Amino acid sequence: MQPNVIVKPAAEKFMRRMVRFSGLGAEAGFRLTVTAGGCSGYNAEFTVEGAPLAGDEVLPVGDLNVFLPAESRLLLDGVTIDFADTPSSTGLSFHNPNAGACGCSSSSGTSAQPPGIATVDISAIRRS
Template sequence: MLPNVIVKAGAEKFMRRMVRFAGLGAEAGFRLTVTTGGCSGYSAEFTVEGTPRDGDEVLPVGDLNVFLPAESRLLLEGVTIDFADTPSASGLSFHNPNAGACGCSSSSGTSAQPPGVATVDISAIRRT
């Protein structure tokens, strides 16, 4: 079952560019693997792949295919995916309005992400 997830225009544009530049054909898609971890609650990796893997479901975002494995579908329920481009980092960001605040000391200070927000740096890109 596909999650109730919002993909903002900036994230869609980034995903679409990655798929287009990979040159893998019309059936290619952006595979997003999300796991639990870290203060934000999320750790994510993504690849551009020619076809979905066994167990993946395809989330259509316009004419873009986003391949989601089962564990990612569960974690993305209610999440908004966007693209952040700041002087210090660029990448996908995930906002879960239902996530609680982090209890560790590393999140204190003004530079910390708001509760439930994770960022995936573009250096995580891999082509398979």
């Protein structure tokens, strides 16, 4: 089942660069694993893989292959994925218009992410 997910151009560019610089070849793809949890409702990891793993579905984004495990497909339905590069954070962000607000805040006194927004910092990059 293909999720109804929107990948914004900045996120696609980031994913494409990760795959290209991996050196794994034309069949390689960006594997995105999203699980429930965290303040915004998402925990996410990504890797670049030479081929989809068992149970992954390939989501074509232009000529880029995004490999999604089953649970990720369910959680990403209706989500917009973008990429942000700001002085305070760099990474993918996930916007779910159906998510509720988070009631927590960080210890530094700053407010929490807007409802339904999750970010994955580029430090989460792993190469398999």
